[in-house]
Amino acid sequence: MAKLSKSASKKAPKKKRSNKKKNNASPEELLHYYQQMLLIRRFEEKAGQLYGMGLIGGFCHLYIGQEAVVVGMQATAGENDSVITSYRCHAHMLACDMDPKGVMAELTGRQDGLSKGKGGSMHMFSLEKRFFGGHGIVGAQIPLGTGLAFANLYRKDGGLCHAYCGDGAINQGQIYEAFNMASLWKLPVIYVIENNKYGMGTSVERASAVTELYKRGDSFGIPGEQVDGMDVLAVKTAAEKAAAWCRTGKGPFILEMKTYRYRGHSMSDPAKYRDKEEVSKVRKESDPIDNLRDRILSTKVATEAQLKDTDKDLKMIVTAAAEFAQQSQEPDPAELYTDILLEA
Amino acid sequence: MAIQILMPALSPTMTEGKLAKWVKDEGDAVESGDVIAEIETDKATMEFEAVDDGVLGKILVAEGTDGVAVNTPIAIVLEDGEDISAADSIAVAPGAEPAPETTPELTAKAAPVTQLSASNPDSPQPMEYKGATTALTIREALRDAMAEEMRRDETVFLMGEEVAEYQGAYKVSQGLLEEFGAERVIDTPITEHGFAGIGVGAAFGGLRPIVEFMTFNFAMQAIDHIINSAAKTLYMSGGQMGAPIVFRGTNGAASRVAAQHSQCYGAWYAQIPGLKVIAPWSGADAKGLLKAAIRDPNPVIFLENEILYGQSFDVPDDVDFVIPIGKARIERPGSDVTITAFSLMVGIALQAAEQLATEGINAEVINLRTLRPLDTGAIVDSVEKTNRIVTVEEGWPTCGIGAEIGAMLMAQAFDYLDAPVARVAGKDVPMPYAANLEALALPKAEDIVEAAKAVCYG
Numbered sequence: 025m026a027k028l029s030k031s032a033s034k035k036a037p038k039k040k041r042s043n044k045k046k047n048n049a050s051p052e053e054l055l056h057y058y059q060q061m062l063l064i065r066r067f068e069e070k071a072g073q074l075y076g077m078g079l080i081g082g083f084c085h086l087y088i089g090q091e092a093v094v095v096g097m098q099a100t101a102g103e104n105d106s107v108i109t110s111y112r113c114h115a116h117m118l119a120c121d122m123d124p125k126g127v128m129a130e131l132t133g134r135q136d137g138l139s140k141g142k143g144g145s146m147h148m149f150s151l152e153k154r155f156f157g158g159h160g161i162v163g164a165q166i167p168l169g170t171g172l173a174f175a176n177l178y179r180k181d182g183g184l185c186h187a188y189c190g191d192g193a194i195n196q197g198q199i200y201e202a203f204n205m206a207s208l209w210k211l212p213v214i215y216v217i218e219n220n221k222y223g224m225g226t227s228v229e230r231a232s233a234v235t236e237l238y239k240r241g242d243s244f245g246i247p248g249e250q251v252d253g254m255d256v257l258a259v260k261t262a263a264e265k266a267a268a269w270c271r272t273g274k275g276p277f278i279l280e281m282k283t284y285r286y287r288g289h290s291m292s293d294p295a296k297y298r299d300k301e302e303v304s305k306v307r308k309e310s311d312p313i314d315n316l317r318d319r320i321l322s323t324k325v326a327t328e329a330q331l332k333d334t335d336k337d338l339k340m341i342v343t344a345a346a347e348f349a350q351q352s353q354e355p356d357p358a359e360l361y362t363d364i365l366l367e368a
Numbered sequence: 369m370a371i372q373i374l375m376p377a378l379s380p381t382m383t384e385g386k387l388a389k390w391v392k393d394e395g396d397a398v399e400s401g402d403v404i405a406e407i408e409t410d411k412a413t414m415e416f417e418a419v420d421d422g423v424l425g426k427i428l429v430a431e432g433t434d435g436v437a438v439n440t441p442i443a444i445v446l447e448d449g450e451d452i453s454a455a456d457s458i459a460v461a462p463g464a465e466p467a468p469e470t471t472p473e474l475t476a477k478a479a480p481v482t483q484l485s486a487s488n489p490d491s492p493q494p495m496e497y498k499g500a501t502t503a504l505t506i507r508e509a510l511r512d513a514m515a516e517e518m519r520r521d522e523t524v525f526l527m528g529e530e531v532a533e534y535q536g537a538y539k540v541s542q543g544l545l546e547e548f549g550a551e552r553v554i555d556t557p558i559t560e561h562g563f564a565g566i567g568v569g570a571a572f573g574g575l576r577p578i579v580e581f582m583t584f585n586f587a588m589q590a591i592d593h594i595i596n597s598a599a600k601t602l603y604m605s606g607g608q609m610g611a612p613i614v615f616r617g618t619n620g621a622a623s624r625v626a627a628q629h630s631q632c633y634g635a636w637y638a639q640i641p642g643l644k645v646i647a648p649w650s651g652a653d654a655k656g657l658l659k660a661a662i663r664d665p666n667p668v669i670f671l672e673n674e675i676l677y678g679q680s681f682d683v684p685d686d687v688d689f690v691i692p693i694g695k696a697r698i699e700r701p702g703s704d705v706t707i708t709a710f711s712l713m714v715g716i717a718l719q720a721a722e723q724l725a726t727e728g729i730n731a732e733v734i735n736l737r738t739l740r741p742l743d744t745g746a747i748v749d750s751v752e753k754t755n756r757i758v759t760v761e762e763g764w765p766t767c768g769i770g771a772e773i774g775a776m777l778m779a780q781a782f783d784y785l786d787a788p789v790a791r792v793a794g795k796d797v798p799m800p801y802a803a804n805l806e807a808l809a810l811p812k813a814e815d816i817v818e819a820a821k822a823v824c825y826g
């Protein structure tokens with residue numbers, strides 16, 4: 025086994041940003057990714073707005089800036105694949121095709137929310153879409169996702185798990201216990217590290233002794249690759265490679281997505297640990313949506329007017345979701361005592 | 369159409385804030401994402417971004433205004449081409465109806481620290497402090513306790529997530545990095561099991577660590593070291609070595625943070641021999657008990673409460689003001705029924721007592737302060753006087769603090785009880801997110817009033 029993983033990591037692509045890879049998407053696909061990323065952005069903007077109005081409570085972690093990661097990953101998702109992530113989860117649900125209305129109604133804590141209003145912003149699930157949460161405890165989803173992959177292998181259903189975590193989470197000890205078993209047992213799991221440079225107010229450099237996070241599988245023989253997480257096509261290319269690796273029985277694969285979050289850690293983070301220039305520079309130079317938009321326009325896949333219409337349509341979808349989420353009733357008080365145990 | 373901009377809620381516990389500064393002026397163009405104002409919340413100064421494109425038509429709340437309630441209209445944004453008269457035409461903008469009230473009513477004020485005088489010679493209470501006090505928030509009182517003990521003893525250091533450069537996720541460690549430097553105020557990665565173990569090891573090695581958990585929910589990652597390494601070592605080593613360490617952080621429900629972030633661990637830790645467990649309510653509690661915890665040669669669990677952090681109390685100035693661990697405090701003397709509570713619930717119990725007083729029931733409210741060792745003497749003394757008791761806790765009822773008090777009274781005060789022990793506790797469910805369900809899940813003053821009436825009129 026040790027031999028196998030050695031040759032595995034040899035064959036595995038090493039640190040190389042893959043944004044130079046040739047465009048591997050059809051015009052329809054490009055428009056689809058654009059539409060998905062913009063939906064996420066508009067949705068999150070609206071969520072921020074509803075939070076400010078007191079309609080969303082507790083914590084609320086927005087994904088603005090990171091849209092290319094989940095959209096690029098989902099571009100390769102197969103039938104029995106599953107997704108699991110942290111509390112920063114709204115985008116993953118939208119990318120898993122979950123209804124924006126159900127997501128927004130969960131954010132407002134109403135009965136039509138995906139968890140009937142009982143889970144909230146950080147804890148949402150859809151068995152139908154094979155989305156296994158939204159987890160509030162940093163790092164917990166990595167062993168859980170490894171277990172989902174264990175189930176894929178056990179049933180031999182050809183599926184794999186996309187298990188996401190942050191650059192802060194990657195230091196949690198339980199992750200390395202999971203890595204070891206995933207590699208030992210050749211579990212089909214892609215660990216997606218969303219390196220947005222900060223875990224709350226702590227930069228990667230202040231939290232990690234070795235900051236090349238794609239190397240974190242080295243001791244376990246898990247190959248890793250660093251990816252430009254602001255480029256949806258680079259993400260897709262990397263995801264295809266990792267998925268092929270997992271689906272051919274070679275075990276887990278790590279993708280470190282270099283990305284960035286524009287907003288604070290949660291709605292209540294004043295983000296004093298970075299200066300505004302840092303944020304505006306990324307926004308201006310590397311915005312994943314602007315990047316794709318430029319590509320679409322320069323390759324004449326769509327016109328400016330068409331893209332404007334797309335935006336208009338998405339704004340309507342999001343506004344409708346927000347209205348739905350405000351009109352939906354609060355859960356029935358009897359719901360307090362349901363869903364605690366199943367009848368044996 | 370002109371759009372009204374409302375005072376945003378920028379933290380889970382914010383109900384009002386200060387409009388610190390307008391970054392944009394009337395007439396300025398604004399784009400979605402532009403910072404238009406700076407707003408001071410209960411925790412920090414936040415930038416407030418526009419979500420719509422347009423022109424800032426009119427500022428409705430001047431900068432520098434304090435106490436602006438969430439959802440108050442603060443400005444009007446005009447769409448391209450609109451003029452300011454459009455602003456006058458909007459009477460009530462969509463969405464201007466008040467947000468559902470999510471923060472529990474928490475107006476309880478501390479009884480003055482000196483309320484109970486020594487004129488009650490039978491009281492089991494420690495001597496009451498009579499010196500100078502300053503009004504401080506709980507977060508300031510906790511910070512001062514740590515700072516004073518760090519000045520007093522250089523083996524004391526603070527370690528945890530975001531405690532140094534960020535000044536604490538809840539701003540409890542504000543200023544400590546500046547005063548004590550990075551050797552003594554240490555930011556850790558998000559690795560609770562690891563740094564709790566390192567803390568215990570450092571305590572074995574002769575230091576006095578204060579380990580902050582951002583919240584006690586995350587201490588579940590570290591509970592093995594808290595129990596197996598910190599609590600049991602003195603015993604296992606035949607008394608040779610122990611761990612003088614404080615594990616502190618916020619405990620229990622905050623506001624709308626749902627099941628994984630809203631749990632009371634009082635009963636969990638109170639079960640463990642080898643630990644001391646403290647759950648302060650007032651500012652004096654916070655400061656006097658945290659100082660005692662840091663000076664204590666044993667592992668101490670110190671359970672704070674996020675909702676209390678911003679509340680103000682009179683706090684003793686004396687650097688040697690220390691409250692003995694293991695002593696409860698009667699916050700309100702009474703004769704008809706005893707109410708025990710800890711942490712946030714003490715304030716709720718006092719509210720209930722006020723309401724009961726208007727209905728002719730004179731309740732005695734005991735602030736337990738320490739959950740292990742529990743001040744059973746104070747509870748028994750009170751029950752001997754009132755013959756009735758209601759226990760209050762935010763955590764779950766099963767095997768809870770109230771269950772323990774009930775069992776203890778069976779053994780020690782059975783003949784004095786005129787009614788069964790009544791328990792008011794959090795509902796026996798994971799904490800729901802929805803505002804209405806969360807309110808149902810948490811104990812309220814009315815629940816305590818009802819329980820007190822039931823034991824009085826049975």
Ligand SMILES: Cc1ncc(C[n+]2csc(CCOP(=O)(O)OP(=O)(O)O)c2C)c(N)n1
Binds near residue numbers: 160529
């Ligand atoms: C075990 C645990 N410790 C601490 C926290 C508090 N917390 C929530 S998110 C977070 C930062 C995580 O950063 P990262 O993994 O980089 O993810 P990002 O938020 O950047 O997506 C912290 C410290 C938690 N939820 N769980």
Ligand SMILES: [Mg+2]
Binds near residue numbers: 192222
């Ligand atoms: Mg991060």
